[in-house]
Amino acid sequence: MLFVEILWERRALLFDMGELGYIRPAKLLKVSHAFISHTHIDHFIGFDALLRLMLNREKTLKIFGPPGFLSNVQGKLTGYTWNLTAEYPFSVQATEVHPHRILSRVFQCQKSFAAGEEKEEAFNGVLEEDPQIRICATHLDHLIPCLAFSLQERFHINVHKERLDQMDLPLGPWLKELKNALWRGEEEGFLLKVPMKGEKSLRQREISLAMLKECITITPGQKIVYVSDCRFSKENIRKIIQLAEGGDLFFCEAAFLEKDRERAEERAHLTARQAGELARKAKVKKLVIFHFSPKYEKEGQLLYREAEEAFQG
Numbered sequence: 001m002l003f004v005e006i007l008w009e010r011r012a013l014l015f016d017m018g019e020l021g022y023i024r025p026a027k028l029l030k031v032s033h034a035f036i037s038h039t040h041i042d043h044f045i046g047f048d049a050l051l052r053l054m055l056n057r058e059k060t061l062k063i064f065g066p067p068g069f070l071s072n073v074q075g076k077l078t079g080y081t082w083n084l085t086a087e088y089p090f091s092v093q094a095t096e097v098h099p100h101r102i103l104s105r106v107f108q109c110q111k112s113f114a115a116g117e118e119k120e121e122a123f124n125g126v127l128e129e130d131p132q133i134r135i136c137a138t139h140l141d142h143l144i145p146c147l148a149f150s151l152q153e154r155f156h157i158n159v160h161k162e163r164l165d166q167m168d169l170p171l172g173p174w175l176k177e178l179k180n181a182l183w184r185g186e187e188e189g190f191l192l193k194v195p196m197k198g199e200k201s202l203r204q205r206e207i208s209l210a211m212l213k214e215c216i217t218i219t220p221g222q223k224i225v226y227v228s229d230c231r232f233s234k235e236n237i238r239k240i241i242q243l244a245e246g247g248d249l250f251f252c253e254a255a256f257l258e259k260d261r262e263r264a265e266e267r268a269h270l271t272a273r274q275a276g277e278l279a280r281k282a283k284v285k286k287l288v289i290f291h292f293s294p295k296y297e298k299e300g301q302l303l304y305r306e307a308e309e310a311f312q313g
Helices: 047-054 068-078 161-166 173-185 209-215 235-243 258-267 272-281 300-312
Strands: 004-005 011-015 031-035 060-065 091-097 101-107 121-123 126-129 133-141 145-153 155-159 191-195 203-209 217-222 221-225 250-255 287-292
Touching: 004 209, 011 161, 031 047, 031 133, 031 235, 047 060, 060 101, 068 091, 068 101, 091 209, 121 161, 133 235, 133 250, 133 258, 133 287, 145 155, 173 191, 173 209, 173 217, 209 217, 221 235, 235 272, 250 272, 272 287, 287 300
Parallel strands: 011 031, 031 060, 060 091, 221 250, 250 287
Antiparallel strands: 004 011, 091 101, 101 121, 126 133, 133 145, 145 221, 155 217, 191 203
């Protein structure tokens, strides 16, 4: 499971929903989207906890999963009685991802989470896209369909406090408006309202985007890739390398050691060496392995070592 907080935004993303107890409720409440690789219990059991936490919030939680996902979500929701929640504005927008189409339904708390009308759209690999980030998915084989995801930031904006001081500009919420203007692609003549520094009044001045660019640096955005639970097959290898190519952070399952490769194949999982080989072939910058078999509870360092050796070649 992976929790990604979007800096300068009051939102976060979840990749899979295992046990959520180690994430503080205040952080979980920021989750706007959750991307589920598959619905084995260790990847989806956290849905109930997240639902309970968000139930009386005025928001829509968007969740995505593989073929059959709409039935899985509806089954979860119909497993409870909702006679005391008619005034709660919360809703779940669930999307089932097929290779060439996506199916979506909205489940509203005010309607006892009855399934809304099913909507169908074409799928071209992109699940979500806004001016800041893009989420893509591909289907892998885990003896069942299993989704892998990539998160691509368009570009990263670094604010330099010393330059703000030099320009007599304050820190504050207006910096989020500056970033939004840049992500929208506003022209350099675009004027932004900036509060006067050191004053308690609401006085503001208008400064052009061109001038405000003096206090920031724009660098290439990060790419994060999440791969969990899949076989080491030719088709999976091809898809993973294509999805992860050039990634900054590659989160990849490594359930078994290479000496237990036969067991890994039986269970449709990767070995640590295979995870390292995939990372090397995809030319990622950093590999992070996870999802170890319980049999290695006291041998985690062996998995890390094997993966790193394969990654470095």
